[in-house]
Amino acid sequence: MRFDNRLLDEIRARLPLSDLVGRRVTWDRRKTQPGKGDYWACCPFHQEKSPSFHVDDRRNRYKCFGCGASGDHFRFLTETEGLSFPEAVERLAEQAGVALPAPDPQAARREKKRASLADVCELAARFFQGEFSAPRGETARNYALKRGFKPETLGEFRFGYAPDSRDALKRFLALKDVPEDMMVEAGLVIRPDDGRPSYDRFRGRLMIPIQDDRGRVVAFGGRTLDPDGQPKYLNSPETPLFHKGTMLFNAHRAREPAFKSGQAVVVEGYLDAIALWQAGIHHVVASLGTAFTEDQVLRLWRFAPEPVICFDGDAAGVSAAHRAIDRIFPVLKSGYSFQFCFLPDGMDPDDLVRKQGVAGFDAATAAAQSLFEAVWDREISVARLDTPERKAALEKQFDDMVATIRDERVRRRYQLDLKVRLSNLFFERSRQRRNGSKDQAGFSAAPVRQSVPDTPLFGTERLFCGLCLKYPDLLDRHVERIAGLPLSDALHQRFRDALCRLADRSLETPVAELEHLFDDSLHQLVHEFTVNAEGASRSASFSALVQRFPLLKSNPPEDFVEAAFLHFLDVIELRGLEAELESEMAQAEEDLDEALWNRMRALTQDLGRRREECARTEGELAERAKKLRTASGTADLEALAK
Template sequence: MAIPPGFLDELRNRVSVSEIVGKRVKLTKKGREHSGLCPFHNEKSPSFTVNDDKGFYHCFGCGAHGSALDFLINTEGLTFPEAVERLALQAGMDVPQDTPEQRERSEKRNTLYDVMEHATLYYERALKMPEGKIGLQYLKNRGLSENTIKHFRLGYSPNIKGGLVAALKREGIDERLMIEAGLLIQPDDRARSPYERFRERVMFPITDRRGKVIAFGGRLLGDGKPKYLNSPDTPLFHKGTVLYGLAQARESAHKKEEIIVTEGYMDVIALAQGGFPNAVAPLGTALTEDQIQLLWRMSRRPTLCFDGDAAGQRAAARGAERALPHLKPGFGLKFVHLPEGEDPDSLIKKHGSDAMQTLLDKAIPLSELLWRMESEGINLDTAEDRAYLEDQLKKHAFQIEDESVKSHFLAALKDRIWNEIRAKKDSKPFQRKRDWRAEKKNHRTHLEAKSSLNTKINAQNWRETLLLAAVILHPNIIDEVGERLGLLNFMSDSLDNLRQEVLKTLDGDLGLDSSALQDHLVKNGFSGPLKSLLGKFHAPNGGKFIGHETFLHPDRPIDVVLRGWDHTFTLYMNQRDLATEFKELKRRLELEMTPQALSQFQAHQKLMGMVDTDEDETGGYSFKLNEEDLFD
């Protein structure tokens, strides 16, 4: 079938090449490009590059070259229509059917770009004319330079009846196209002539990521409402999928790997003039899912910068809530609140760009924002308030769809609660009375807890051994597990140092097999830890590999290895969360032996034992080991 060119342009605009290629190739960002090992021929040194700005991939080794569509066709054997459907599904678009009406709409869409360009030129010229003096004076009073006005193509819509219509008609543009582009409004009474949507407003052209004008925002000067007015949705413009200033910010954002999200047009422009050209803004609404995905293509952790008033607080909360379901390993949001009464423009004018940079450097992560939102007014001295706080934080965490991120979120929030409680109790003396019977009973319980905890620590150490050994024996799983392995901190220093070296090595050379990786580790001083680690999986004579059904075995298929790794990681994270709570319950029991505290402690101890029972779901491994096998 024939796909309308306008649809393909929009599809390429919504889906980045690196996003598609990155699902099959481990990409490393270098400046404005990504690089990796070519999937079309065998190579050990990366010669394959992806450029999102230009919309293509290229291999300097074998000459492979193409777009995101070409990549799907060449790597998955899809036909062109199938590749279009795959990308459209990912972008949330419906593939148009090949009909004369749809071809006509596609042609009209391309024509609408010309309509918007001519309208932009009209508004730019009007700003320099006598009738635009009030608009130009407003921009000058806001401190904007001629270069800034020109860079953002700012203009003015004068109060001249029929002025825009006459100017565009001289370019051969029909009124019907002006209506479809959102420039004119057709009254319900068709007998009346269409009239201009924007009058006596400073005009802010809104562009797509390529810099083509697709809509306008207009600020009214003087009394009247609405103060700001945007174009309606049109064939070119869908408010929830566009960010103001993206075309101007994109190059800087890619270079810095940082992007700032602020509240309005003037905030973006003031930041750009103040030395922060990597700023964008949503169009009068809270961030949408599409806009968050756009931001993540340019930065793993965009910074949301809001005014310090109540409206700014609400905007931050809405942004956090909208992002939570879509969080994935390595991607998040940061938040900055300006001092009350300040916006980016006023802050930079009063205190300079350094003051703005200082605030950006102190941006807090999403998890900290949620903590501050929910903990305000909470009394951690009471069990009821602590339970309420934990419940509220869990509600946020359970919105996260990615299981790995959700697990870490829950662990971090629980740790934060216990740390806050501990800090409060450590800050004031705690008096308690004990008789000799309670002292004796408490001591016995402490010894039992210590023995139980040591057993769990042994199991956790063994899981760390399994997680790292699997990567060393099967380096090709690093794409799937590298992010999660990088977030851990092993209990054994020698094992943790080995973990860090393995990650660093595989990040630098993705072509290493197990043998080459082990040779590298030996040459770089890790012979002892490596021998100790892998020795746990070989017979004493150094020969036959133990446990032919284990997921670690070199001959096991990669899907079995990954299933075993995922299962072990889940057990490890669950036990770590439980261990944190276990330590806190034990501490409470030591402070005050009460029936309630003892009951909670024993119930949690039983729960830990249940979690630590590993069924053989991943190829026949178990944790029935002698303690001497676990530690050197």
């Protein structure tokens, strides 16, 4: 439904934004001025100690000066509770006492039909629950108890039992005056094409209702209780109420906990989801036995920016996760991705929680791989790189996958990340063959620690190199400026030149032909930034970079990272101008003429201006850095370039 702007304005006018936001935050009494409609609090979207979240009742807008979150009434509700925009409008209209326009007649008829089918599904859920508690539901009850489900969990999720009878549900619904056509349309009864009598779809199964975003029962999942029964799990078919490609099991319960925690976990089966929920992990949903769809991916991003996919650790679970990767790639967008938790072979999430508790599960999901790492490992694990043709085949495989990403910025970042990674991998494999090394990890042993060269701004230049590696989109956007940067260290200069060559869009040269760009010394520099704190090869960790730039631990907004990156470029360029002026002054001692004097004066003026700009920017960034610190604390911008 589309809503008129006048309607939205009326809702905003009747409901003060501070009243809505105040349900989730505590206003700071020192900074807040209610008489002016000016409210301050600690941000509900990220952790902070000092209030940087501002609500302006006069403009009906909120903004966090720490993480950058901003919006109005409707955006706040969609961001904090995971509601869709229409749902947010309906909720706020009711609170504000604003009448919504009546839907068009055709839409009203469709909604009435869906409501009728939901009533039929509700009757079926009550029937299954009754059978679960009855004597013939003993097998189903024993199975549920064996799985460790508590009585309150059985009640919350409305466990049921479908009798092993041809038409028990059909007869029950008929007594409730439900027409057979509606039973069929709701997916509860099957009508054979050959004219035989219709019969129950679910027979002899443990029944779990599937609920929509409003909590209405719209479908069912049934697990066979016969050890030899097939299929093991059976879901309702597609109906006007139930669309497998758009729904997620337990979404209506998980939505708010996911927003509060900033996390969402996706498992394969609804029984796994129920087991995790029972253990206290309430931000969990389950897929419904089908491959991920684009709609499901987009829905999950309304729960959390990087949901964790946690599938069974067997071959089938890994295969399902890999299929999910292929569905996710096309819709990737800035700030949104997925992580992948591969459990030990033969273990599912339920097993893990029972054996290791919530702490064990949290530890497993905390160690989840990024989407990039999952894709990299998937392709590298089966790749042979002993010939130019096989290297080219691997590169094409990556190119074809990345080409499906619609978001140009994300696509370009993946392209640059993969170019750097492939160049490093190809170089390392070639060196292994030359040296007869048996190392198969794709990285050499950790380089010997070297003394810091005595070059100006060594730490800032090193930090610049690491940021180019971790954020190749910064390299891509500012490549012309970076290419002319006056770096004082020769190794940094060569590293910069190699990265700029890889980022050059005009080059169509395959990465395998550019592996010579990274010799031993540059390879060691890549290695320095892409090992974890223990020195093991884990290329996504960037712990050395984080040590130089501690604020990265708190995952600061990309606009802050870019502002800091540009500041470091300013500092390096400023040092280059100072060196240029020193050279001019040395020349002036021997031969000062009017042209040289004018150049020196212009340089001096430019230096003064640039120094003032750098000092001002550094102060602004340092102030923002303080607001971005996590509770554990990280360094100020002033302490970064060491």
